[in-house]
Amino acid sequence: MKINNLDISSMIIDLTSSGKMLRPAFFLLFSEFGEKKRSTKDLIPLAASLEILHVATLIHDDVIDDSPLRRSYPTIHTKYGRRNAIYAGDYLFTLYFELISKNLESNTDILRNALSMKKILIGELDQMLINFNVKSTTDMYMKEISGKTAELFSLSAAMGAVVSDGSAELITRCKEIGHDIGMAFQIIDDILDFSNSAQTGKPVHEDLKNGVYSLPYILGLEAGNRQLIDILSKADLTAEDDSLATDIVIDYGYLNKAKDIAKTFTEHAVEEIEKLPKNKNQKVLRAIVQRLVNRIK
């Protein structure tokens, strides 16, 4: 697809090349729990729409944060300019909207998507409440990632149940499982970011420098750890500050507490997965959650 000599498909490939297409995969996995059997081919447009929505928000996020790289590749605005990146994001929103309107049967389902899209955007806006705010709380963090990350996992799972003619109970259950996995996924991602940087000894945690506090730090801030608060209140963080903050987060057990919180979500997800109809996808979901937990063992 070419618009204005820009190859939109290649833009998307640039963005998703190293992506895991988790949301479409979730949607397809959950589409086998209801009564109606649907061919994967039929479901591709809806599966794609979930990735498209995700990519649209990533493109705008990268413009806003002026991030040079995403998944080790140059970001869209770095490669094609800010103008094209903003319009490409907008264009993908319209494409998402089109795919949803074309491929969902009921207005209620379309509305479900619209409301999710809204929650995702509110999650993005909420993120600003946490940035550079040493008064950030776990509640604020949970609210943010619930919108920013868990909502789209939740929607993907719920949509799977919807297209397979699942009962209201099944839809709610899938929605919850998606939400819990999404929450765990984001917290674990944050923990791994923290641990990787701590291990590789990068000069300063990039996120920290940008005032983006992940859960391990927020737990320390919320516990009123004076040392941590003082460090993060500084205008410019040195490598020493960063290293000290890392030690505090590990020594005071904030990192472990974050791991425990992630596990609470995966445990609840597993409980609900057990209640799903028994089929091979139920096993796949169990395995996915296990792999997620193994990452922070």
Add this chain to the structure above:
Amino acid sequence: MKINNLDISSMIIDLTSSGKMLRPAFFLLFSEFGEKKRSTKDLIPLAASLEILHVATLIHDDVIDDSPLRRSYPTIHTKYGRRNAIYAGDYLFTLYFELISKNLESNTDILRNALSMKKILIGELDQMLINFNVKSTTDMYMKEISGKTAELFSLSAAMGAVVSDGSAELITRCKEIGHDIGMAFQIIDDILDFSNSAQTGKPVHEDLKNGVYSLPYILGLEAGNRQLIDILSKADLTAEDDSLATDIVIDYGYLNKAKDIAKTFTEHAVEEIEKLPKNKNQKVLRAIVQRLVNRIK
């Protein structure tokens, strides 16, 4: 409505305070030609959705062009920062999507909106083809304003026919009238921009400096006017260049030709308006078109 301490409503009021709410007005005007009588109160959410979509694209346009002012007021990114402006635009897209999904009865109608939204975005992207391009043609210009401006007028009119249970024929007619008025509206806006700057003797036409060529210039470029092509090919335009270009556009009759093209659209609109059911709104539409034409008399 407050998100992250930003008052989104006040952002919208900032933007629409001096706006004419033309698209919602069009929608309401056209909603009285079908069989079904709808109360204005019922139609407010859909009317609002059209202005919301319009405003969302304006906010992003202003970020992209880094325009300091819109309708003599500071633009959103100037007042609230680029980050908030991009997210505010995105948020308004989701709000539009929500209002449409909640208030339209059939999927076909929702899809009509999705496809329009897509065309509008493609119009924005097409605009880049014309910028700084002395090989721009009338066709390229028409295609651009057809997406950028006429599409939303066309959608507003068609939606009016849809919600009043209009026949397929009526919907097509309203769509066409909306399109023609939208085209005329944009061309006349371009002509007035040209004439105002010519009269007030501003140093250099702002748009021209930014490589945005309106119809009068494009007609000259397309006619192969060597002098005009040479001026617009310059890297930096002086006040003298601008004044010379203005003279060329007037002397060679390109301005008058643009006016004639606008009139072709209004004449066709009037022809179709005559075929609408006779009621007071038909008269209002006739008067609107007349006022539009009078602006370039």
